[in-house]
Amino acid sequence: MRFEWDDDRDGLGRDFRRLGEETLGKDVAERDRAGVFSREDWLACAERGLFGLMLPPEYGGAGRGAVDHVRAMEGLGRGCRDNGLMMAIGAHVLAAEVPIWKFGDERQRRAYLPGLAAGRLIGANAMTEPGSGSDASSLATTADRDGGFYRLTGRKLYVTNAPVADLFVVYATVGRHLGFTGVTAFLVERADVGVSVKEQAGKMGLRTARWGEIELDGCRIPASRRLGAERQGGAVFAQTMAWERSLLLAPWLGVMEREIEACVRHCRRRRQFGRHIGHFQSVSNRLVDMRVRWELARMLLYRAAAELDRDGRAPTATIFPEAGKLYVSETAVEVFTGLTQLYGALGYSSEGDTERHLRDAVGMTISSGTSDMQRVVIAGKLGITWPDTETTDTDTATDADTASGARYPGDTRTETSGGAR
Numbered sequence: 001m002r003f004e005w006d007d008d009r010d011g012l013g014r015d016f017r018r019l020g021e022e023t024l025g026k027d028v029a030e031r032d033r034a035g036v037f038s039r040e041d042w043l044a045c046a047e048r049g050l051f052g053l054m055l056p057p058e059y060g061g062a063g064r065g066a067v068d069h070v071r072a073m074e075g076l077g078r079g080c081r082d083n084g085l086m087m088a089i090g091a092h093v094l095a096a097e098v099p100i101w102k103f104g105d106e107r108q109r110r111a112y113l114p115g116l117a118a119g120r121l122i123g124a125n126a127m128t129e130p131g132s133g134s135d136a137s138s139l140a141t142t143a144d145r146d147g148g149f150y151r152l153t154g155r156k157l158y159v160t161n162a163p164v165a166d167l168f169v170v171y172a173t174v175g176r177h178l179g180f181t182g183v184t185a186f187l188v189e190r191a192d193v194g195v196s197v198k199e200q201a202g203k204m205g206l207r208t209a210r211w212g213e214i215e216l217d218g219c220r221i222p223a224s225r226r227l228g229a230e231r232q233g234g235a236v237f238a239q240t241m242a243w244e245r246s247l248l249l250a251p252w253l254g255v256m257e258r259e260i261e262a263c264v265r266h267c268r269r270r271r272q273f274g275r276h277i278g279h280f281q282s283v284s285n286r287l288v289d290m291r292v293r294w295e296l297a298r299m300l301l302y303r304a305a306a307e308l309d310r311d312g313r314a315p316t317a318t319i320f321p322e323a324g325k326l327y328v329s330e331t332a333v334e335v336f337t338g339l340t341q342l343y344g345a346l347g348y349s350s351e352g353d354t355e356r357h358l359r360d361a362v363g364m365t366i367s368s369g370t371s372d373m374q375r376v377v378i379a380g381k382l383g384i385t386w387p388d389t390e391t392t393d394t395d396t397a398t399d400a401d402t403a404s405g406a407r408y409p410g411d412t413r414t415e416t417s418g419g420a421r
Contacts, residue, residue, distance in 0.1 A: 005071070012068060013075035017254070019048055020079025028082040028208065032356055035207040037164055041085055046119025050076070051093055055101060059113035066243075066308035069093075070250040070301060077254030081353060083360040084208030086251040087367070091160040091209070092116065094244040096123025099169050099185065103228040103236050108187065112167060124165035126156035126188075126214050127237065134373050136171070136237065137180035141216060143172035150226065152186060152194070152219040160367070162212030163199045166190050169240075170216070171233050183233035187225040194219030205359030206367075244368045245325035246304040252332045252364065253301060256294050259357060263287065263339050283342060290335050297328045319378045326374035332361035 005013070024041045031038060045051065054069050055061025077086060097116050100108055115121035132138040141154025152172050159168070167189055173182040188195060196215045203211065228236050264287060267278035277283050304324035336358035340347035347354040365371045379385050 009068060009071050013071045013078075016048070016050065016072045016075035017079040019044065020076045020081075020254075022079075024076075024080040024085065025082035029350070029353075029356070031082075032084070032207050035202055035210065037088065037208055037210050038082070038085060039164070041082065042088070042122075043119050045076075045085075045089060046117075049117075050089065051097070051119055052113075052117030054093075055097065055113055055117050059101070059109055060117035061113070066247060066305040067302060069247055070253075070305045073247070073250035074253040074298075077251030078258050079254070080251070082208055083251070083255065083357065084206045087206050087209040087248075087360075087363075088122075088161055090244065090248045090251075091125060092123045094247055095125030095160075095240055096167065096169055098243045099125075099227060099236050099240045100187070102239055103185070103232070104187075107224065108227070112187070116167070121166040122161055122164050123167050123169070124159050124161040125240065126159045126162075126168050126170045128158050129154065129156055134369065136183060136234070139171065139173045139183060140176070141170070141172040142176065143174050143184055143186065145174070145223075146220065148223050149220050150186065150223060152188065152216040152221065154216050156214040156216075158200065158211050159214055160209055160211050162197050162214055163210040165197075168195075168214060169227065170214070171237060172216075174230055178231070180234050181231055183237065184230050185227035185233040185236040186221060187227055188216070188219060188221060192219050192221055204362060205356070206363040241368065242321040243308065245321035245374075246301075246308055248368055249297075249301060249325060249328035249332070249364060250305075252328055252361070253294070253298050255357065256290075256297075256332060256335050259339060259354070260287065260290050260294060260335065263342055267342065277342075286338050286342060290338055293331045293334065297331045300324045300327050317381065319381050322369075322374040322377045322381075325368060326371055326378070329361070329364040330371060332364060333358070336361050 023044050025038075027038075030036075049062055050072060052059070052061035053064050053072055054066065055063070057063050073086065073089075080086060097113065100112055100116075104112070112121065116123050127136065129140055131140055139154075141152065141156065143150045143152050152170065154172060156170065159165075162168075167187060170186045170188045171183055172186060174184050175182040190197065194217045196217070197212055198215075199210060199212045227233075264278070267283055267287065268276055270277045278287075300320070301324045304320040307318060307320050336354060339354050340358060343352065343354055346352055349355065369377070376385075
């Protein structure tokens with residue numbers, strides 16, 4: 001495994017760090033309080049090619065890999081203080097662009113990907129409902145075939161980007177009796193008849209990434225806007241979640257590194273009891289632990305990205321998407337909780353960034369599946385939750401069992417989402 005960057009990737013990180021430092025998030029504190037999304041900053045990212053970084057050139061992209069995406073977003077996170085903006089970018093690229101790129105037909109790709117890559121269109125992913133989040137087999141949104149059309153009826157909640165989105169990847173069932181196997185994906189445009197979008201109540205953090213509710217009232221869309229085959233929605237969603245879980249936390253590598261370094265400088269200046277506070281082991285040990293966890297988080301996330309580049313498709317059989325998402329998100333919460341303690345009242349005050357980063361970090365443990373759900377999925381992939389049978393000795397389960405496609409409770413959950421989306 002290489003631990004150094006070539007000039008190309010190093011330059012990519014530096015360029016997006018500079019964009020974040022010089023252009024983005026100048027009024028983030030005010031916009032965070034008001035819950036305002038910056039269209040200007042969004043377009044600035046689009047102009048630098050961020051949204052199309054991984055897409056093939058024929059669809060307006062740069063044809064780069066997942067590791068390049070992480071490097072770019074890590075750089076952006078290092079420079080940009082608007083975590084909500086970076087969350088909105090992740091939802092757009094990973095949960096809207098990726099499924100169209102991987103499962104769309106040529107007409108769909110050419111119709112939507114260039115606009116999404118250029119930032120002219122904003123994408124969103126609609127799965128969560130009032131009665132289902134992690135349990136996608138309980139979807140209540142229905143898709144009834146009507147000749148060459150489908151009629152979609154249902155309600156989606158907590159859809160990141162919904163208030164500003166032009167295109168939604170919507171998951172519905174073609175038969176509720178089919179459970180998870182009936183799930184099918186569709187491309188729904190904001191202007192379609194029968195679509196209404198409204199903003200939902202304010203949230204604890206990530207406030208500059210707006211979220212909302214989508215009501216589908218017999219929305220009639222052509223069958224040509226079905227994404228993938230009928231009843232293939234589970235596979236679409238599984239791939240989407242694997243990409244999102246692998247890459248969504250990339251900006252937080254940069255955010256954490258910047259804020260840890262800033263706190264080190266603070267601890268070298270701040271004096272109490274006649275000494276710089278960094279001389280107290282309770283302070284220095286906390287900073288050391290933060291740095292070590294950050295290093296481990298970084299390696300794990302880049303490993304997940306490397307798996308994507310190696311296979312070309314999200315490796316849903318490995319633990320890296322869920323492990324990366326779980327570890328990096330929980331590390332971010334621990335880091336900003338620790339920084340709050342080290343800064344004291346200043347860290348708790350809205351005068352600084354620390355309390356906002358902590359609120360935002362908590363949201364990252366929920367989006368794309370809660371930490372508990374990541375553990376459930378990983379347990380399933382390890383075979384821990386293999387179902388009870390007449391043979392109760394679970395140690396007899398072999399690699400051949402899992403390779404044969406045998407299902408177990410955790411396996412089905414690799415295809416579901418446990419958080420607000």
